[in-house]
Amino acid sequence: MDRYDPLKIEQKWQKIWAETKAFKAGPIDAKTASGDPKPKKYLAEMFPYPSGAGLHVGHVRNFTIVDVLTRFYTQQELNVLRPFGYDTFGLPAENYAIKTGISPQEATKTNIANFRKQAQKLGYAIDWDREINTSDPEYYKWTQWCFLQLYKAGLAYQKESYQWWCPVDKTVLANEQVENGHCWRCGHEVEKKKMKQWFFKITAYADELLDSLDECDWPEKIKTMQKNWIGRSEGATVRFDVEGRPDSIEVFTTRPDTIFGATFLVLAPEHPLLGDLVNDDTREKVESYCADALKKSEIERQENKEKTGVFTGSYAINPATGAKMPIWVSDYVLMGYGTGAIMAVPAHDERDFEFAEKFELPIIEVVEKPENSDDAERCYHGEGELVNSGQFNGTRSEDAREQIVAWLEERGVGEKKVTYKMRDWLISRQRYWGCPIPVAYDKDGNVHPIPEDQLPVMHPEVKDYQPDDTGRSPLAKAEEWLKVTLKDENGNDIECTRETDTLDGYACSSWYLWRYTSPHDTEAAWDPEAIKYWAPTDVYVGGDHAVAHLLYVRFWCKFFADQGYLPFREPIKKLLYNGYINAPDGKKMSKSKGNVIDPLEVIESGYGADTLRTYEMFIGPYDQDAAWNTEAIGGVYRFLNRCWNLCFDDALREKAGTSSTISIRHRVIKKVTDDIHRCSFNTAVAALMEYVNELYKVGHSRDDIIALAKLLKPFAPHLASEMLEKLGNDDIWPEWDEKYLVADEVELVVQVNGKLRGRVMVGVDLLEDEEKLKELAMAEENVQRFIANKEIRKVIVPKGAKLVNIVVA
RNA sequence: GCCCGGUUGGCGGAAUUGGUAUACGCGUUCGACUUAAAAUCGAAUGGAGAAAUCCAUAUGAGUUCAAGUCUCAUACCGGGCACCA
Numbered sequence: 001m002d003r004y005d006p007l008k009i010e011q012k013w014q015k016i017w018a019e020t021k022a023f024k025a026g027p028i029d030a031k032t033a034s035g036d037p038k039p040k041k042y043l044a045e046m047f048p049y050p051s052g053a054g055l056h057v058g059h060v061r062n063f064t065i066v067d068v069l070t071r072f073y074t075q076q077e078l079n080v081l082r083p084f085g086y087d088t089f090g091l092p093a094e095n096y097a098i099k100t101g102i103s104p105q106e107a108t109k110t111n112i113a114n115f116r117k118q119a120q121k122l123g124y125a126i127d128w129d130r131e132i133n134t135s136d137p138e139y140y141k142w143t144q145w146c147f148l149q150l151y152k153a154g155l156a157y158q159k160e161s162y163q164w165w166c167p168v169d170k171t172v173l174a175n176e177q178v179e180n181g182h183c184w185r186c187g188h189e190v191e192k193k194k195m196k197q198w199f200f201k202i203t204a205y206a207d208e209l210l211d212s213l214d215e216c217d218w219p220e221k222i223k224t225m226q227k228n229w230i231g232r233s234e235g236a237t238v239r240f241d242v243e244g245r246p247d248s249i250e251v252f253t254t255r256p257d258t259i260f261g262a263t264f265l266v267l268a269p270e271h272p273l274l275g276d277l278v279n280d281d282t283r284e285k286v287e288s289y290c291a292d293a294l295k296k297s298e299i300e301r302q303e304n305k306e307k308t309g310v311f312t313g314s315y316a317i318n319p320a321t322g323a324k325m326p327i328w329v330s331d332y333v334l335m336g337y338g339t340g341a342i343m344a345v346p347a348h349d350e351r352d353f354e355f356a357e358k359f360e361l362p363i364i365e366v367v368e369k370p371e372n373s374d375d376a377e378r379c380y381h382g383e384g385e386l387v388n389s390g391q392f393n394g395t396r397s398e399d400a401r402e403q404i405v406a407w408l409e410e411r412g413v414g415e416k417k418v419t420y421k422m423r424d425w426l427i428s429r430q431r432y433w434g435c436p437i438p439v440a441y442d443k444d445g446n447v448h449p450i451p452e453d454q455l456p457v458m459h460p461e462v463k464d465y466q467p468d469d470t471g472r473s474p475l476a477k478a479e480e481w482l483k484v485t486l487k488d489e490n491g492n493d494i495e496c497t498r499e500t501d502t503l504d505g506y507a508c509s510s511w512y513l514w515r516y517t518s519p520h521d522t523e524a525a526w527d528p529e530a531i532k533y534w535a536p537t538d539v540y541v542g543g544d545h546a547v548a549h550l551l552y553v554r555f556w557c558k559f560f561a562d563q564g565y566l567p568f569r570e571p572i573k574k575l576l577y578n579g580y581i582n583a584p585d586g587k588k589m590s591k592s593k594g595n596v597i598d599p600l601e602v603i604e605s606g607y608g609a610d611t612l613r614t615y616e617m618f619i620g621p622y623d624q625d626a627a628w629n630t631e632a633i634g635g636v637y638r639f640l641n642r643c644w645n646l647c648f649d650d651a652l653r654e655k656a657g658t659s660s661t662i663s664i665r666h667r668v669i670k671k672v673t674d675d676i677h678r679c680s681f682n683t684a685v686a687a688l689m690e691y692v693n694e695l696y697k698v699g700h701s702r703d704d705i706i707a708l709a710k711l712l713k714p715f716a717p718h719l720a721s722e723m724l725e726k727l728g729n730d731d732i733w734p735e736w737d738e739k740y741l742v743a744d745e746v747e748l749v750v751q752v753n754g755k756l757r758g759r760v761m762v763g764v765d766l767l768e769d770e771e772k773l774k775e776l777a778m779a780e781e782n783v784q785r786f787i788a789n790k791e792i793r794k795v796i797v798p799k800g801a802k803l804v805n806i807v808v809a
Numbered sequence: 810g811c812c813c814g815g816u817u818g819g820c821g822g823a824a825u826u827g828g829u830a831u832a833c834g835c836g837u838u839c840g841a842c843u844u845a846a847a848a849u850c851g852a853a854u855g856g857a858g859a860a861a862u863c864c865a866u867a868u869g870a871g872u873u874c875a876a877g878u879c880u881c882a883u884a885c886c887g888g889g890c891a892c893c894a
Contacts, residue, residue, distance in 0.1 A: 180891095220813080220814090221813065221814070221888080221889080224812070224813060224889080225812095225813085225888095225889060225890085228812070228813095228889075228890060229889095229890085231890095231893065233893075233894090235894080251894080252893095252894070253894060254893095254894065255894080266894090305892070307892090330892095331892090332892045332894095333892085333893095333894075334892080334893065334894090336893085337893045337894080338893075338894065341894095342894045343894085344894085345894090349894070350810090350892090351892055351894075352894080354892095419893080419894095420893095421890095421893055546889085547889095618821095618822095618833080618834070619821075619822090620821065620822060621822085624815090625887085626821075626822095627821075629820085629821065629834095629835070631835055631836075632820090632821070632834060632835045632836095633835095634834095634835080635833090635834045635835060636834080638834095638849090639833095639834085641849090645849095674825080675825095678825070680825080682821095682822075682823085682833085682834095683822095683823065683824095683825095683832085683833080685833080685834090686822090686823075686832065686833035686834075687832090687833080688833095689832095689833055689834075690832070690833065693833090696850090747829085749828085749829045751828085751829085751874085751875075753874075753875090754828095754873095754874065754875045754876095755875095756829060759829080785861095793874085794874060795874090796828095796874050796875080798827095798828055798874095798875090800828095801828045801829095802828090802829090803828055803829070803875090805828080805874055805875060806874090807874045807875095
């Protein structure tokens, strides 16, 4: 007998799969044997950024989950689409180019080739004819087309404002790319810089993005994160007249019920009206305060939570009370949220309270604290009856909210308003290695979109990829490329200069799931027929981008549905968010710590891809983090060896027929099928191990081994293929028959007062006979010891539990 | 601070609907094979106890015939958000 030699058989099957294009998705009009349209499954992982370091064990976990499901559904004879691609635009390739002089195009090509080779070594069931790459002009031509559709619909627009700027990467960043005040790529502290930039109006879909989360079969954790990110809050805007001036200041509040307690206003340092509110005494102080606030990094603003601020010199009038309210400026009010101005109610808001205490401003209680509430609380922000609130005294604060807004509306000084924390998506990047934004500007600075028939706008060749502090990307150095002649509506030439910024990489990944359905279409971004059949994606697997990518795809989906390009409004039916694999020491793997496990090394050390794949599925629940265990992987290798021996070792085969295994076979078929359906991959592998252990003990038939190979195939496809070849069998997913799952006799558990006291074997036919079960249970020897001479209060026989509980006094 | 998760043997974890806690794997121990070792195969393995049995799912209460699972409180660990008015 040959020994199990994973490297040999894996090479053999990978070659066969590549040559036969074994995982090519079926046509969209595929039919079943009975002539009905063939049901489809569309599965994908979050496509990787192909770094120079190659695949890591995290990729392997992510891709293997998709692979197990892909092979499972394929074996069930569904029409399965499982494509693969590369998210190739981005900073690492560009920084590499700066360092080495190797162009991003070159480096990307090399890295893709490496990733492809590695993915093939893992035996993934990928339809390789559908490979895509976001930096391929054939792909980004259509990214630019998407941009133009958003532009035409008014959802791509330019705005000059303060933006997050990373001084190291020398580019602006979206809110979603700033983590705790630091750049998500290089980790450097970000700054605010006033620039004119392109945005996508994701806020236009804020409500739908929030509401339709309910339809998504996604982890609650991710849905909650998205809900918090969108941050919808209902309240009102109220206008406060400025004393002695024609201006009024608009504020946003979620607590209009507390307006009688508003004793001062606070404006953000960036507020445009500030200049008008200062007088000769205060001008200098306010200006220097604002200048300081703008200079401070967001980190500094957050670290120092002690309230600071300056009085502007002006007063506003409270529209509810008519009282005079000083207007202050402070950096605890943010320009980007609401109106950039607040009415301060120190009696009922922690931050306003702190501010009022520090600057000795009046505090007026307007909501009565219930008697049973916590006394330690210095300012009460719960609900209660209104006091000091004129005609609203005695009203519950919950009810007063509506009533007071209605009253303000009547008087024309306020109205209901909903605000969101989510801002529009900033998409300009001052970098070379991104998708060029397909617009140009005439000499007056007017925007002219590049006509669709002139796409793609390709990258110019440049020698120097180094960005600088000018706020213009390296594309600005390609003088010839910059010039473009466009036509106006009368057909006259307009001399224009191209946009030099590139698109945020997240734009490229916002539509790739649809491109996969017709990846080589030269007429459209995606083929309407293909999209109708394949999309939306049935299962999408990844472990990152909870609020960035996963929000952006949903936004684009809704937009293109509105434009008539997509027949659905949610792009991903089921999302599996997998956990990380940490180093054996439990810490994050990182090059600098030297604790990185290289999957290719694991394979080539002799374990092979099947062991690696199966181990990563067995390591724990897919959605939890796990630590690599260099010894435990040996257990999985031993298991696959035992599978091999069952099939190829003649000595073991002789044990066949010594026992009937039909019941355990049907039980494992059911268990593994159920477990894969509920994505409990670790217990599916455990069930297979248990099955093999049993077969070793009691012997086995040929059918037992066929079932084993079929059930094993999603996890260890090479080994399973080798086994099925030897057995001369297909790989169609086995079915179980309920009638084999019930044994003739079952063990009845007997409890006395809930404690296990005895076991009785009873015939299956007796399970329905409650009286007989009670009788048998009470007759058991050990049970007798516990119930003799005791009053029996109750005997419980739960349905289907194979258990009797005797309750005695 | 607020919002989510989580806490089960020496370790990773299982227990899907409230019904036999600790499946499966690692590690450890013993045995077989071997001159020996590795590999492989077999057995044992929550704690205490000679045994009957008792005690164990972070801690404390509660509901129930029955709780790892449900309820309340506390502690600890992880994640997300964080001056969002």
